[in-house]
Amino acid sequence: MRRPDEPEVQQAKAEVQAFARQGGALVCRVADAEAFTAAPEGFRPADLLPRAKRVVVIGGAPPRAGDWASPVVAQLESMGTSDRINALGLKVAKFIEERFGYYALFVPPGVNKGNRPFLSIALAAELAGCGTRSLAGPVLHPEYGMLFYAAIITTLPLPVDGPLSTPVCPAPECVRMWDAEGTTPCLRVCPIDEGGCLGGTLVEGRLHTRRYDSARCTTRVYTYWIPGFQKALEAALNEPDKERRKMILYSSFFTRTLWSLTYAAQSQGQCYECMRVCPVGLAYRTKK
Ligand code: SF4
Ligand code: SF4
Numbered sequence: 001m002r003r004p005d006e007p008e009v010q011q012a013k014a015e016v017q018a019f020a021r022q023g024g025a026l027v028c029r030v031a032d033a034e035a036f037t038a039a040p041e042g043f044r045p046a047d048l049l050p051r052a053k054r055v056v057v058i059g060g061a062p063p064r065a066g067d068w069a070s071p072v073v074a075q076l077e078s079m080g081t082s083d084r085i086n087a088l089g090l091k092v093a094k095f096i097e098e099r100f101g102y103y104a105l106f107v108p109p110g111v112n113k114g115n116r117p118f119l120s121i122a123l124a125a126e127l128a129g130c131g132t133r134s135l136a137g138p139v140l141h142p143e144y145g146m147l148f149y150a151a152i153i154t155t156l157p158l159p160v161d162g163p164l165s166t167p168v169c170p171a172p173e174c175v176r177m178w179d180a181e182g183t184t185p186c187l188r189v190c191p192i193d194e195g196g197c198l199g200g201t202l203v204e205g206r207l208h209t210r211r212y213d214s215a216r217c218t219t220r221v222y223t224y225w226i227p228g229f230q231k232a233l234e235a236a237l238n239e240p241d242k243e244r245r246k247m248i249l250y251s252s253f254f255t256r257t258l259w260s261l262t263y264a265a266q267s268q269g270q271c272y273e274c275m276r277v278c279p280v281g282l283a284y285r286t287k288k
Contacts, residue, residue: 016095054157055152232257
């Protein structure tokens with residue numbers, strides 16, 4: 001099989017990026033499939049798609065500025081948008097296969113073994129240079145802040161973008177706050193030593209250490225959706241009293257959980273408070 005030359009792969013990349021942008025992606029970049037050395041064996045691109053060369057990462061579909069501005073916490077919790085980027089990920093995979101004749105595999109958003117994702121989408125976003133990891137956890141894009149990401153593994157040897165050279169987090173405002181108060185906006189809103197989930201230190205304006213209570217955060221992030229459904233179902237099955245069982249199953253919590261499963265795909269129940277206070281992307285989510 002003839003290998004495509006440089007102008008051909010450059011042209012292919014431009015077409016893939018234009019297709020993703022037309023579909024609503026705010027960012028579309030390419031990581032080298034061989035760069036996933038930080039992922040455990042079995043969870044790397046070539047484990048999912050033999051002869052994988054690249055991972056195309058698309059990002060977008062963040063909550064709207066109005067969602068961030070709403071004082072009703074349940075509004076943001078009920079406003080799932082990650083399904084839109086996943087739907088676009090499937091379309092990008094189809095586009096690559098049909099337009100260029102190379103394999104393209106959309107990484108499923110669910111979990112493989114041991115509750116692990118098939119491929120770490122955060123690692124893919126980092127390696128493609130869509131943003132960098134933050135003290136709060138999400139990969140932050142320099143302009144848009146928190147985005148949802150989808151990844152497409154392909155045998156098409158597109159030119160690689162690679163990781164960003166300058167970390168997005170901590171933002172200059174956070175460095176100033178750290179120097180003055182020994183904390184940052186995200187650490188202050190969810191302090192790990194006071195019942196929250198985040199801890200860490202900055203040294204000379206850079207992230208130095210990070211502490212994260214993932215189990216505690218998960219119970220706050222996935223309050224509805226599949227974990228919420230499992231939790232409520234278990235409680236209902238274990239409840240011997242008929243009236244109390246009815247209360248669980250017809251409660252607004254269980255109704256919202258079912259709503260999230262059936263209509264709004266998978267990102268319902270996000271906590272988001274550490275992102276709400278993050279200055280990265282603030283200009284983008286500030287409107288009149
Ligand atoms: S998502 Fe919520 S619970 Fe998790 S770290 Fe952020 S503020 Fe804390
Ligand atoms: S508020 Fe945002 S930019 Fe600042 S330290 Fe936290 S995650 Fe990083």
